[in-house]
Amino acid sequence: MAVTIREVASAAGVSVSTVSRAFTAPDQVQPKTRQRILDAAARLGYSPNPAARSLRGGGTGTLGLIVPDIANPFFPPIVKAMQARARRLGYTVLVADSDEREADELETIAAVSKRVDGLVLWASTLTEDRLRELAAQMPLVVVNRHVPGIAEVRISLSAGIAQAVEHLRAYGHRRCAFVNASRTELSRGKSIHESFEALDMSLVELGPYEPRFETGVHAASLVAAHEATAVIAHNDLVALGVLHQMANLGVSVPGQVSVIGIDDTLLASVSTPSLTTIRIDPEEIATRAGDLLIDVIGGRTDTADSPFVEIGSRLILRASTGPAPTH
Known part of the structure; x- marks a missing residue:
């Protein structure tokens, strides 16, 4: 039998309405209380019903992620980590591949945008003007692109x-x-x-x-x-x-x-x-991108200031590098 919201409320020591707000309006719940609720939900195996939430609030309970090439081994760990993070926050993730072509990306966005509350676009091929138009229509986060006025996950190499x-x-x-x-x-x-x-x-x-x-x-x-x-x-x-x-x-x-x-x-x-x-780090990218998108969806960012988070990098030494040959 599926775990109910009442069981989560009982396990967390809060009211049913507080559990509901923790998933649908997290900014209205104290961080410590919300974390206690999330921990209880994870322990019991509870997840909110996205369809019911959609009927109540007009949202889909789904985040969109469009990547340039899902066959690139870099992306599957990011998809997996973002799904785990979204699930913990009461969302699901819809993933699509743009095949690194502007026409395909536009077509994919048109299809996906109707089914999600917001989009993460990775290395978008679209022009800045098109991205601004899209950001005016729905919550948007870009990765590996800088467009003033649009929330961004910046990977610093x-x-x-x-x-x-x-x-x-x-x-x-x-x-x-x-x-x-x-x-x-x-x-x-x-x-x-x-x-x-x-x-x-x-x-x-x-x-x-x-x-x-x-x-x-x-x-x-x-x-x-x-x-x-x-x-x-x-x-x-x-x-x-x-x-x-x-x-x-x-x-x-x-x-x-x-x-x-x-x-x-x-x-x-x-x-x-x-x-x-x-x-x-794929997990850090996925977590920060998902959290930033949820903040944009909830209106907790000022896009006029181009909110962004930055992910760092470091060298991993293995066997493919060595001394330069001597002639």
Whole structure:
């Protein structure tokens, strides 16, 4: 038999109405009391009825998450973590894939927006004007995009990239390549170029391409042409493509070329060789994005000030980096 709201109220030592407010209007409940209610609900296995809440308040009880490529191993842990966080707060999550195409993203938004209370858009390909129009129509949070007036989860790669470049310099690398796989996210390339310039190291940029495994395969041949002894790829997926093609070309990693990815996906730790990468915590991203969206839905942010939260990064050392080859 399903757990009732009365059982949760009894377990938490509060009234039924307080339990209801904890899920439907959390800002009206004291944080300690609300946490006690959430703990009791989790312990008993209770979750609010989204359909009933929709009838009462006009909401759907659902959060939308649109990612550019669900096949990228970076995203499944984020989806899972966001679902867990949303469930704890009385929501479900509807996930869709834009396939990194503006037309597909627009079509997906049109379909999903009718069924959710708000949207998280990851690395959106839409113009700023279109995003502002969308934000005027419904609660919106963007990830890896900065648009004044729209709530944002900002992933800062500065620390991780600086650590990566220092690591390569310490190993004697002086000429490196960056495989750029994004036409919309400019901050990543900017941080990489600034870090190399700060240490007076040479950097050649390849791309921009699409952030796919095949991009790394294509770029691997160009790395040798530019005589680079190290590669920083846009993400782990691209870096794994580089590793794969280097092996096909008979190029030793890290003996002849060192390779660094970005994301720290599961595949990074099990590749051959294991991939040195810049870690971004998927659980932290999912939690902060979900919480920020719920705040926007509840009107607890001032979008005029472009509310944002920032997620940091750090270098994870593995076997794909080593000393620069001596000639």
